[in-house]
Amino acid sequence: MSQIPGTPLLPLDRLARSAWQAVLTTGVLTLVLGVLVLIWPGATLLVAGVLFGIYLLLSGVTQLVAAFGTHASTALRVLAFVSGALSILLGLFCFRGALQSILLLALWIGIGWLFRGLTQTVAAAADEDMPARGWQMFLGVVSALAGIVLLVSPFESVTVLTVVGGCWLVAVGVMEIGTALRVRRHLPRP
DSSP, rough: OOOOOOOOHHHHHHHHHHHHHHHHHHHHHHHHHHHHHHHHHHHHHHHHHHHHHHHHHHHHHHHHHHHHHHHOOOOHHHHHHHHHHHHHHHHHHHOOOHHHHHHHHHHHHHHHHHHHHHHHHHHHHHTTTTTTHEEEEEEEEHHHHHHHHHSSSHHHHHHHHHHHHHHHHHHHHHHHHHHHHHHTTTTTTO
């Protein structure tokens, strides 16, 4: 479908003309990031560990400010203070060395997956009207098992997770580039 000469571009046409470029840029960046992760998985883990440490520090400071700056109940303020102090302590622990930050990151992800998996499984088992209940229980069990694997063997698991993440980024990047080129090919000609 080509545009009639002399007619203004419709808003959707203008959006499509610029959107394919954004998708292409995102695809190229995602592909490059995936390749870098696959080439340097150790460096990727180190960067992830440092970023995790920064996140914990900032999160802890925010929680401490909330503990002293809100009008919440005393119990909530104490919980925010304890949580903030622990977050800062764990953030500082990340900066002791690469192994500590990677270990803490793996444990954090493992605990999160374990609790999410257990919660998802119990919620699906308890609610007979839940859509895709069987799949919800299956995904919950898989998430919980993945969390247990990360907790039992954090270093090896997080390394495998990094490689899988790199492969995933490469695949997503290639798909985004292909999508952008297909969108561009189907745009109306000016």
